[in-house]
Amino acid sequence: MVTPKDADPEIDRGAAAAEDAAKAPQIDPVEAAAEVILRRALDAAPDLKKALAAAGVAVVVQMPGAGWMGPVKTVWGRVVWPHSDVDQDGDSIKTPFWRFPAHHTAWVVYRRDGTQKDLSPGRGNAGVSAALSAGCPVVGFSPVPERHLPRDLMRVADLRIVIPPLDAAALAETLGVLTGTLPTAALSETLCRRIALEDLRLAWRPGTDANGYMGRLRRLLEAKAASTGVVLGQLHGMDEAVTWGMALVRDLAEYRRGVLPWSAVDRGVLLYGPPGTGKTTFAKALAGSCGVPLISGTLSQWQAAGYLNDLLKVMRAAFAEARAAAPAILFIDEIDSFGDRTRFTHDNKDYSIQVVNGLLEELDGIGGREGVVVIGACNHPGRLDPAITRSGRLDRTIAIPLPDQQALARILRHHLGGDLPEADLSKASLLALGGTGADCERWVRGARRRARHGGRDLVIDDVLDEIRGLQRARTADEAYRYAVHEAGHALVLVVEEPGALVSASIRQTADTQGGVVADRRDRKPVTRKEVAGRLRMLLAGRAAEEVVFGDVSTGSGGNASSDLAQATMLAAAALNAYGLDDGVDGLLWRGLPTPDTLPATLSLRPDMGAQVSAMLADGYAEAKDLIQRHRQELECIARLLVERETADGTEIEILVYGGEDGDAIATPP
Known part of the structure; x- marks a missing residue:
């Protein structure tokens, strides 16, 4: 035979191998794995096989997951009852037991994972009694047999078989069935837990050996693990x-x-x-x-x-x-x-x-x-x-609270990765107080963009500038007004709830010109006194402006998250839902107000509006009085915020009460 001069022997051999692979019997890797884990369950109890050969035996098979029901059922016949070539769906049996045709080679199967809403433990019981009375074996497959299989099958079950999950040893045995060889390195149990049935098929190629299959499966599972991004x-x-x-x-x-x-x-x-x-x-x-x-x-x-x-x-x-x-x-x-x-x-x-x-x-x-x-x-x-x-x-x-300063530093470090390994992130994390983990990711991404567009390496100032964001230029008077407002909130918190203040800031965001963060997770039960204190804190920003400047800005009002809106909601809730009113109208629950319903409720209930207004007026007067008595501390906090933009609660408490770094200005309550 003459070979054409342009023929490639390697291509011919490859084509021959492909032809041989195409002629080889195709084995479904999932069915191969199902057979392995089924045989392992049977081998764990040597007496099982003899018991399964009895006439009219009733069996319950508990699956490691719903996805295994089909494959295990498919291999059940050839592994357990190889001479039975007929299986009938038990849920389709409608005839009484005395009319059920007795087929010596028949077995009845129930497969239930709960997805069929009309199949409950009360359904299918007639089929169980009909099949068993005719001498036919019955087997039920389910990940939760007690919840899904017919009640009568659970009552009369002669055997219960628990199919183990696919572990590293069972996977290696499966590869022996598929390829005729065993892998030289086992898959870790951690990766085994990630195996989905379709992964077993995706890793299969005709003609592959055990190591080739294992390598492909490992890469597939590691990619799946990497896609989670974080642990x-x-x-x-x-x-x-x-x-x-x-x-x-x-x-x-x-x-x-x-x-x-x-x-x-x-x-x-x-x-x-x-x-x-x-x-x-x-x-x-x-x-x-x-x-x-x-x-x-x-x-x-x-x-x-x-x-x-x-x-x-x-x-x-x-x-x-x-x-x-x-x-x-x-x-x-x-x-x-x-x-x-x-x-x-x-x-x-x-x-x-x-x-x-x-x-x-x-x-x-x-x-x-x-x-x-x-x-x-x-x-x-x-x-x-x-x-x-x-x-x-x-x-x-x-x-899931807003992260504190230490958590923000760790989150920033996580997103920075190998960048700025020696940088001190304390200033950045302090400035970031009030931000979220998602904000940290955005800030680091923006900082890298600044450096990239500047054609230079990343520096810590890029991160700080991103946290500050696109700031509108403030005059000194504007900055001080914002600082006085936030200092009012911070002062009331420090004086009335020591330890509750997390931070105060005049950092601009898309929605605000600053804010305070408080942690009240460990606060005492909410009483009338507590409500009055919270009203003072919410209204203290406006009160501070009036005390220092003689007039007020719109900083306390606005949308449903504004100081005035929150104070109004709290007062209305105390009167109508918390049972903290004075009992003028009797003790009565009128419903918890929401931002959507409260304006209409106050319009329709002038009497309630007058009560809420009176509570706010009292809280505002008390806040002004407290701030007038502690004006020196207020202005110290405001100057600190102008200088630093953000200050943490401990720093402000030291400033107010004194400590190792200063003399006491106020006396703790």
């Missing part, structure tokens, strides 16, 4: 959430090994806090630390599907996806947008109620959510339907 140990300023997350990492690992029942695992949490504090980042970090998939959604995304039935369908699909990937984390952002059913008064009230009911059904309804941890995140937990945070649903609530 819990890298989060700062959310200690309570991280502590809870670390405990969940341990519990999920034990649950996967079969050591810990799902009933002992925290399966839901509500995270709340200001925008940008890292609630979404926490969910990603938790999934990364647990080595489990993260599925996410929002009500607005689900609403985009169309009408009510379409919305409910895609919402259920998100939960079904999480159940299929279990153990997994389902993250629902902006969960407060679901609202509270007791407050729905609009034309779409019935629609909104059904949406909330649909969410409640998925959280703990008939389908269950074995292996699925649900994390809800919101800015306003008070707008959430209380049923969503009931026990068994999102029954743990964790605040």
Whole structure:
């Protein structure tokens, strides 16, 4: 035979190899893995195989996750009952047991993971009795048998088989089945926990050996791990959430090994806090630390599907996806947008109620959510339907506060990476007080852009300039007025609630000319005295301006987050919802006011408006009196803010009360 001179022998050999691979029998890697973990479960109890051969045996098989039900069921026949070539869906059996056709080669199967809403433990029991009475074996597959399989099957089950998850040893054995060789290096258990069934197929190539497959699978899983971006140990300023997350990492690992029942695992949490504090980042970090998939959604995304039935369908699909990937984390952002059913008064009230009911059904309804941890995140937990945070649903609530100075320094360092390794970030973190983790990321990105556009290396001043932002030029008089205003708030906090002041600042932002940050998480119960104190603090900025300048600016008024709006809301709540009024109209709950409802309520209730106005007038007069008595301290704080832009609470307390760095000016209460 003559070979053409332009033929390439290597190409010919490659084509021959491809042809041989095409002729080779194709093995589904998922089915191969399913057979391995099934055989391992059977081998763990040698008497099982004999028991499974009995006529009319009833078997319950508990799966490591819903996704394994199909593959394990597929290999069940050839592994357990190789001479049976017929399997019948038990849920399709409608005939009474005395009319059930007895096929010696038939076996009846139930596959339930909770996604079929019409299949509950009360359904399918006639099929169980019909099959067993005819001598046919019955097997039920489910990740949560007690919750999903027919009740009669659970009652009469002769055997219960628990299928272990795919670990490193089972994966290596699977590769032996697929390739005829064993890998020289095992996959870590951490990466094994990240394996989704489709990953096993994505890593497969015809003709590959065990090491080639393992290398491809490892790269796939490492890329998946890297996509989470951050793990819990890298989060700062959310200690309570991280502590809870670390405990969940341990519990999920034990649950996967079969050591810990799902009933002992925290399966839901509500995270709340200001925008940008890292609630979404926490969910990603938790999934990364647990080595489990993260599925996410929002009500607005689900609403985009169309009408009510379409919305409910895609919402259920998100939960079904999480159940299929279990153990997994389902993250629902902006969960407060679901609202509270007791407050729905609009034309779409019935629609909104059904949406909330649909969410409640998925959280703990008939389908269950074995292996699925649900994390809800919101800015306003008070707008959430209380049923969503009931026990068994999102029954743990964790605040994600604004980060303190130390946390901000660590967050800035994280985002700077290898840049400015020796830089002192204390000034930057002090200036950043009141900012969020998302702000830190934006500031560092902007600082790098400044340096890049300037054709030079990054310097700390780039970071400081980004934190300051695009500032409008202030005159000295303007800066001092803003400083006096914020000093008024800070002074009242320091005098009346020592330790509560976190920082005061006149740093300009897109929305404000400054502000104070307070930490009241450990404050005493709210009484009439506490309400009066908070009113004084809220109105102290305006009072300080009047005391120092003889007139006031608009700095206390404006939108619903302004000082005056917050004070009005607090006074109205004390009168109408907290039971702290003087009892003139009797003790009565009239509802918690909201920024949307309060203006109309005050217009319709002049008597209530007069009471609220009187409370504000008293608080304002008391704030002015306090500031007049402590004017020297006020002006010291204001000068410090003009000089520094931002000062932390400890520094201001030392300035007011004295300490190692100064003489006492005021006397603590």
